[in-house]
Amino acid sequence: MNKVQVVSYVQESLPEAIEKLKKYLSFPTVSAQHKAIPETVDYVAHMIHEVGGETQVLDDLGGNPVIYACFAAGTEGDASKTLLYYNHYDVQPPEPFNEWNTEPFDPTVIDGKLYAxxxxxxxxxLVARLTAIQILQQKKGGLPCNIKFLIEGEEEIGSPNLEPYLRKYKELFAADACIWEFGGKDEAEHISMVAGIKGMAYLELTCVGADIDMHSSVGAYVDNAAWRLVQALASMKNQQNEILVEGFFDGIEEPTEDEKKVVSELPFSEEATAQLYGLKRPLITEAKGVDPREAMVFHPTMTICGLDSGYTGEGAKTVLPKNAKAKVDCRLVPGQDPQHILKCIENHLAKHGFTDISVTMINGQKAYRSDFHHPFVAHVLDSARDIYDKEPVLAPNAAGTGPMFIFGEELKLPVVSTGVGWVGCKVHAPNESIRLKDFEDGIAHMVVMLSGFANALSAQEKEIEA
Ligand SMILES: [Zn+2]
Known part of the structure; x- marks a missing residue:
């Protein structure tokens, strides 16, 4: 199929695909609130059966079910090659409701954007990928390779049960390469993809100073949990934004020269970033003399996500709080281990005299970076060039986090993430949307990528044999 044919097939399929997506979006599948899980699982299985796939709903290891789907290569396809897609059917809570311009679970199209x-x-x-499969099914000779899906229902709560499923069912999910869940157009309308992801150590620090809140006059002689906590936090990162916890940087894998080069060329506008967030201070990379792109991809972070203690309401309340709590997230890079980070922070607090502060890890995930030289990585990029008007962008890893490491560890495959989002799609926030044109382009990209997938991998094997 040439580009003109692909585009015309996609346009033909579009009305049905949009209806399907609207129906899928009408399920309020909020994993954090245990909502609509069985109905959504049924509907996902139904969508897969409709386009000729088989499913297994795996629920023997606890948590929300993991859906396995499989589509066999057609008579003219290469059954020795398998592509795996990773998706999730759960969503973030829609709150705050009053900030939505439309109902969050009543999908609405306005000016070419679908809001839900x-x-x-x-x-x-998911619907874009299934539509691409449907288009390829209609072709003489059927699908160009085997296609599998892993669709989980707990991504938005940190995938707490995914690892045991992947370990137990790794034969079932075995594949040659994986397309991850997300991606989209950046500020300059380039499709932005990644071949890896950062890890995470999400920590809660708690200081308990007393059994009850006290009149603040006792501050003359009683120690203060809030001061203790902010002093402990201040000992972990200095005013130059350098992380001071001993051992925090242990094991970090140095990026290759190629990866560094790609990152130095990523699109990034300091001005646009400052404007987007209404920043009141210069970027912290400025004082460090570091390129923000490099920091975004290659450097770990330590961020205070929230602080809670005493009275924060209107007016004055003179109180000496009994306790203080902080949520801290550390985004990790390949080679760092969340358990080791936790140990290092515990040791740091003990060494600096903060034995009254306890640390618990709420969520820990390792980072993952695919082999940048794998032919699959080049193939996803090349097929994007065929469809998208502007030059695609592919970073070695995202600045965000997801359960990619266990896929790499259990299934030993390269992973590239791409999708139908856009810079203004407001994920996790009110008025989330996609643009229908991006949805259309995403389907076309997957048609082209799947068509050449087996060949791209075999070409490399032949080269190695020769
Ligand atoms: Zn999300």
Whole structure:
């Protein structure tokens, strides 16, 4: 199929695909609130059966079911090659409701954009992929390779049960390469993809100073949990934004020269970033003399996500709080281990005299970076060039986090993430949307990528044999 044919097939399929997506988006599948899980699982299985796939709903290891789907290569396809897609059917809570201009679970199209919770993260991507498969099924000779899906229902709560499923069912999910859940157009309308992801150590620090809140006059002689906590936090990162916890940087894998080069060329506008967020301070990379792109991809972070203690309401209340709590997230890079980070922070607090502060890890995930030289990585990029008007962008890893490491560890495959989102799609926020043109382009990209997938991998094997 040439580009003109692909585009015309996609346009023909579009009305039905949009209806399917709207129906899928009408399920309020909020994993954090245990909503609509069985109905959504049924509907996902139904969508897969409709385009000729088989499913197994795996639920023997706890948590929300993991859906396995499989489509066999057609008579003219290469059954020795398998592509795996990773998606999730759960969504973030829609709150605050009053900030939505439309109902979050009543999908609405306005000016070429489809608004609904989950449109971009991650229901639109699944329907785009299934539509690409449907288009290829209609072709003489059928699908060009085997295609599998792993669709989980707990991504938005940190995938707490995914690892045991992947370990137990790794034969079932075995594949040659994986397309991850998300991606989209950046500020300059380039499709932005990644071949890896950062990890995470999400920590809660708690200081308990007393059993009850006290009149603040006792501050003359009673120690203060809030001061203790902020002093402990201040000992972990200095005013130059350098992380001071001993051992925090242990094991970090140095990026290759190629990866560094790609990152130095990523699009990034300091001005646009400052404007987007209404920043009141210069970027922290400026004082460090570091390129923000490099920091975004290659450097770990330590961020205070929230602080809670005492009275923060209107007016004055003179109180000495009994306790203080902080949520801290550390985005990790390949080679760092969340368990080791936790140990290092515990040691740091003990060494600096903060034995009254306890640390618990709420969520830990390792980072993952695919082999940048794998032919699959080049193939996803090349097929994007065929469809998208502007030069695609592919970073070695995202600045965000997901359960990619266990896929790499259990299935030993390269992973590239791409999708139908856009810079203004507002994932996790009110008025989430996708643009229908991006949805259309995403389907076309997957048609082209799947068509050449087996060949791209075999070409490399032949080269090695020769
Ligand atoms: Zn999400």
């Amino acid at each position: 919770r989950g449109a971009a993260d991650n229901k639109g991507d």
